Amino acid sequence: MDSITTQVFQQIINGLSLGSIYALIALGYTMVYGIIKLINFAHGDVMMVGAYAGWFAITALHLPFLPALLFSMIFCALLGVIIERIAYKPLRNATRIAALITAIGVSLFLEYGGMLIVTAQVRTYPPVFPATQYIVGGVYFKYGDIVMLVTAVVLMALLHFTVQYTKVGKAMRAVSFDKEAALLMGINTNNIISFTFAIGSALAAAAGVLMGVYFNTINPLMGIIPGLKAFVAAVLGGIGIIPGAMVGGLMLGLVEAIVSGLGASTWRDAVAFLILILVLIIKPSGLFGKNVREKV
């Protein structure tokens, strides 16, 4: 195959791997926003905690990949619920800006509180996958890439199933549609909101473990930039819309891979934000969003 096509396919593979991580984080953002209209800036840091939990499970508890992933997801689900109960619940009826400042506070707390516990030292993720590479028509597939994509797709499918076909999912959709009406219908909205945080945080933890595996190193501030990017992805797809977050994440990953592939890797974050601004100006509700007409 001719080398440019190979290059393009290679970047698409890289972009999809990275994009699936963004998509997993973006799902948490979008679900939380959809249900309580809060930009949960601490979400990227929950991902960081997930990466550390996975690292701990693999190095100290000597668990293989899947149990370590599960361990990290459960740990972060609990963390997410605790954060929601302590920090966000008292502010349910406060102004948006107060909730946002709290989210920033929680984010700083996780970053620097985490730094106190695990120190600022960069940790290396142990190699959990064999370094096997498959070559199909000149394009390299790393074993890790495939596992990442599969994990992400399986988790998203599970999420889709939960939201669309279970009772809890139905309740989540109801709460995000109209919180008060849902309450009147006998839905325990507080529990549903906690459940949303638990799922979102578990997905972020999975993303954290995958990120650790993908980039090999983790540190307490690793969550900031991917968190912001994932947020961009969520807005790109239409914030509050679950399939939008998946597509947004994958698109963002692809764009970054292509920009890096063109040799402008220092500009890739700028391109991501530029796309964000353009999308917001042209179609503020995101690619999948519906325009809501404002009534006076």
Next chain:
Amino acid sequence: MRNWFNRKNSITLLGIVLLYAVVQGLIVLDIMPPFYMLTLILICIYIILSTSLNLINGIAGQFSVGHAGFMAVGAYVSAMITVLLKGPLILGLLAGATGAALAGLIVGLPTLRLKGDYLAIATLGFGEIVRIVFLNMDFVGGAAGLTLPKQITWSWAFPLMVLSVILIKNFVGSTHGRACISIRENEIAAESMGVNTTKYKVMAFTMGAFFAGLAGGIYANYMYIIQPGTFSFLKSFDILVMVVLGGLGSISGAIVGAIVYTFISALLTGIPEWRLVITAVFLIVMMMFRPTGIMGTKEFSLSFLGKKGDKNAASKN
């Protein structure tokens, strides 16, 4: 003609001059520890930043989190003038502020039609783009940053701060300021009353950007070095926190917020590993128990002095 030197204004002026003189005296006598000096100048810079962000967020009600971006534009433009072109400081500061205002105009025109969270995200994105642009400009040092001489002294920072606050305060009290407040309260109602909402939103945004650029210029010419990393969105958050801490929509609140926040940061420099943890807990607790900030939307005023004056005048009669 209005009496500019009524009792209230004279006392405020006297207070400002006294404050300046005391600090300047301590500097001249060389008994001001350098760390205190740094903190005082930083407080001046942050007061300009927080009052100007307050103009956008609190007065006009447009949720912007890209203030560090404007600060970066001001810092880099003024650094280019003072270092690369060897221009005078005042020209650098003015050019920086004007550059930032221009950036504000360019960004504000398309993005200010967005509302609430969407505007916040767009401005956040803008701030990050600015940072990355400077990161990729090799003639201003890239990631390593640009070193520049320290030209800012207390005699520069303090009067500039006072001037900025007075200008912003007078803007808020003017017809234009009232129009901005009406947009904050209810945009649709304001529009139906004949307020040109786009014009006033862009005006407040550009003005906020201008002062952020000024603060950036002061920062650059005081700190010896500027790096793109300094102007990340975390800096925007810092400024936003000051504004909310002091009370969104209150000019004196923004000043109090900037002083308190900078002061707390300075107090905690002895324990760097705990500094941000304590700040974080402080923020969370603050939002739980007093989400309106220290001042709420109230203004600290010396009107009681004016009243006293009136009473005296009345008793004389």
